[in-house]
Amino acid sequence: MKRSDTVAEAAITLLAERGMRGLTHRAVDEAAGLPPGSTSNLARTRAALLELTLARLTSLEERALAPAMTGGLPSREELPDVLAEAVRVQIADRRRTLARYELALEATRRPELRAIYDRAGRRFRDPAVALLAAAGSRDPARHARQVVAFGEGMMFDAVAGAGTTPSRADLREAMRELLSGMLDRDPDTGGRRATRP
Template sequence: MTERRDMLADAAIATLAREGMRGLTHRAVDKAASLPEGSCSYYFRTRRSLLQATVERLEEIDTEEFTTGLAPGADLNEIAEAATLLVVHWTTAGRERMLARYELALEANRRPELRELFLKAGARTRALLTALLAAAGTPDPANQARLFAAYLDGLIFDHLAGAGALDLTPGDLQNALLTTLRAFAPDPA
């Protein structure tokens, strides 16, 4: 994406987090980006193209954050530590993006074209996690990556939009994630 398109997609993310799907308009994105009216519609003619750019921007940022600090061949302890940092980040500084993602996830159930984009973005993230788990020696990395991604997503959703009953310190969170990852490891013979 170009710098201007990224700026508009970032403004769409902020608008989704603050106003929800009903508040996401080209005009609202222009305002959030502090750009002249009509800027968003110039780059994204339709709502569909704006939603697509938003999903793509979320995936771009998340992939960058997901891979930062994780070297190929990381062990389960390192994966748990990195996942802890991500969950903490995505429930604090990255909170806005997570709220936007949940708005898009719900909308994707009503819009097949958005669902397709959303599923592709999620598949790429799970592929990264699958590679990490395979390198760490888990016996069924593809299925375990899906389960671990769902676990992380559930933790984040509960913290941001759920009942919030699970209030873990970063240390407790890391221990919980490590326990889950160790359950994926092969049984010592």
């Protein structure tokens, strides 16, 4: 593993275990088992350390989510399974997900980090638009935002909220119900489900 990855991995662990206040250059050196000053040599400022950490976190999330997204665009019937698996993967890695929440909150206070965080987020949101378009959404950009928000809510509830960890079946059924509400609407009935004679 490259030293930059070692530093970023230690930073992710510190964020998950101690929060943003526990993330210092010295703490990263200690957690990574590196000589004092190693982290400062790679990322001189706190902003640079946060950027390095977010880049590594994004790479880890892309790698973790890749198996759920292989095989091309899923069918409408397969889509709830694909989305449920993506949420399950994020819930399963509590360390990574908690670190991302810490970085998301910090991004609300640091415009430079906000720009980087939003760019990283588009790498996950843009594929969601393609998935919803392939599933027949009449407004894939809006529906993708809703699906991502719904998934984020389930993740937060399981990892940082008061909820329990949902089963794969629970996640699939939740996604099936959400998608049904989005995609099974007839615009000629004012947004209500079309009734069949």
